Amino acid sequence: MQSKELRELDIEYFRVFNNEFSATFTSVELQARLRLLVEARVLSKRGDCYSFAYPYVYFFFVGKYLSMKIYTDPKVEAWVVEACSKLYVRSNANAVLLLTHHDSNPWVIKKIAEVMKSCFHEKKPMELNGDTGAVNKLVTNASQLVLKASSVDKNQEELRGLNDEIDKSEDEVPDACPDENGELAFVAKFTLLFKTAEILGQILKNYYGSLEKPFKAELLREVFDGPLRALGLLLEAIDEDMEAFVSYIGNVVLKDDKSLSLEGRSQLARKTSFNILGWLGTSVVSASAYFVATDKLREDVAALVRSNPTVAYRLIDMGTRLVRPGHMPLEEIDKLAKELKDNHYAFGILQALGVNHLYQYHTDAAEKQRLCNILKISMDGAKTIELQGRDTKLISKK
Numbered sequence: 001m002q003s004k005e006l007r008e009l010d011i012e013y014f015r016v017f018n019n020e021f022s023a024t025f026t027s028v029e030l031q032a033r034l035r036l037l038v039e040a041r042v043l044s045k046r047g048d049c050y051s052f053a054y055p056y057v058y059f060f061f062v063g064k065y066l067s068m069k070i071y072t073d074p075k076v077e078a079w080v081v082e083a084c085s086k087l088y089v090r091s092n093a094n095a096v097l098l099l100t101h102h103d104s105n106p107w108v109i110k111k112i113a114e115v116m117k118s119c120f121h122e123k124k125p126m127e128l129n130g131d132t133g134a135v136n137k138l139v140t141n142a143s144q145l146v147l148k149a150s151s152v153d154k155n156q157e158e159l160r161g162l163n164d165e166i167d168k169s170e171d172e173v174p175d176a177c178p179d180e181n182g183e184l185a186f187v188a189k190f191t192l193l194f195k196t197a198e199i200l201g202q203i204l205k206n207y208y209g210s211l212e213k214p215f216k217a218e219l220l221r222e223v224f225d226g227p228l229r230a231l232g233l234l235l236e237a238i239d240e241d242m243e244a245f246v247s248y249i250g251n252v253v254l255k256d257d258k259s260l261s262l263e264g265r266s267q268l269a270r271k272t273s274f275n276i277l278g279w280l281g282t283s284v285v286s287a288s289a290y291f292v293a294t295d296k297l298r299e300d301v302a303a304l305v306r307s308n309p310t311v312a313y314r315l316i317d318m319g320t321r322l323v324r325p326g327h328m329p330l331e332e333i334d335k336l337a338k339e340l341k342d343n344h345y346a347f348g349i350l351q352a353l354g355v356n357h358l359y360q361y362h363t364d365a366a367e368k369q370r371l372c373n374i375l376k377i378s379m380d381g382a383k384t385i386e387l388q389g390r391d392t393k394l395i396s397k398k
Contacts, residue, residue, distance in 0.1 A: 063098025
């Protein structure tokens with residue numbers, strides 16, 4: 001399937017393949033084997049055609065094959081080198097991801113790291129302490145969040161369904177193509193960066209005990225810095241004309257609300273702009289945290305943050321504990337929250353990480369109450385947005 005660039009094969013292809021396999025290795029009764037694979041939901045049957053039931057099963061075996069042949073077959077080695085240079089192609093990224101699941105070949109890992117370093121390499125990673133002044137000026141105080149009463153089990157089910165829908169929609173989107181100069185569009189570079197960070201995170205999780213600490217630290221830094229470079233690029237572009245951005249948000253989001261005064265519309269537009277940029281920052285921090293969120297890397301993550309204790313690094317570090325179930329480090333959260341009380345943007349990210357944890361995972365009642373007190377979260381039925389300390393608007397999820 002991989003060599004023919006097909007995802008479904010006619011029975012005649014299988015007969016030819018099975019004959020070659022049987023002659024080379026051991027005899028296999030084709031119909032019985034196909035029937036077994038279909039019953040096991042490894043393959044799906046449509047008429048006389050067969051395909052893999054799930055994409056991840058297909059790429060699991062592609063990765064396995066690559067790991068078996070990469071040292072002995074020059075064509076496979078060349079294919080992997082080419083795939084590493086074009087991780088913006090979805091099939092390449094998935095194949096390389098599963099290759100690294102099966103094998104920790106150092107030169108493959110270095111190839112992936114080189115791709116990561118090249119993504120927005122000209123930009124400095126965001127630190128979130130002193131480089132978000134324009135965003136912080138949009139508001140005069142942190143928002144009070146009201147956690148909607150809901151079932152964690154239901155929330156998890158809804159999230160799984162949403163992720164499935166996202167996966168399906170991604171499969172329908174064509175891969176990015178470079179222009180005539182070989183340059184990728186911004187969105188493609190953004191996708192490439194996060195896919196590469198995901199692969200490096202998977203490598204770190206799989207081989208935490210066999211990668212030497214200096215190399216692990218280098219890879220961890222890339223998983224942190226790459227997304228923070230992308231966030232810096234986006235915020236820098238918006239900072240160049242923040243008022244135009246706020247005006248645009250006001251015109252798009254609030255255009256149908258005739259009840260607002262001119263001043264009220266301006267305040268709400270600024271607060272809405274702040275929330276949108278906060279969602280962007282939270283997405284970047286939580287993604288980086290998720291890629292390396294495991295107890296097996298706890299020591300390495302802590303060492304990296306000690307060596308570079310920026311607010312951004314500390315938020316990602318905190319995120320590695322909050323994007324998965326388990327007891328929350330409440331003392332550390334409290335300390336960080338107090339330090340960020342005047343840094344509305346960074347505090348909002350910490351706040352959102354806390355809300356997401358409560359939304360997705362079962363939490364002890366006492367821990368939940370204390371976290372809410374620390375992060376200005378009320379347990380009620382809506383999200384409260386305070387407009388620069390004056391008006392209040394409630395946004396409820398229907």
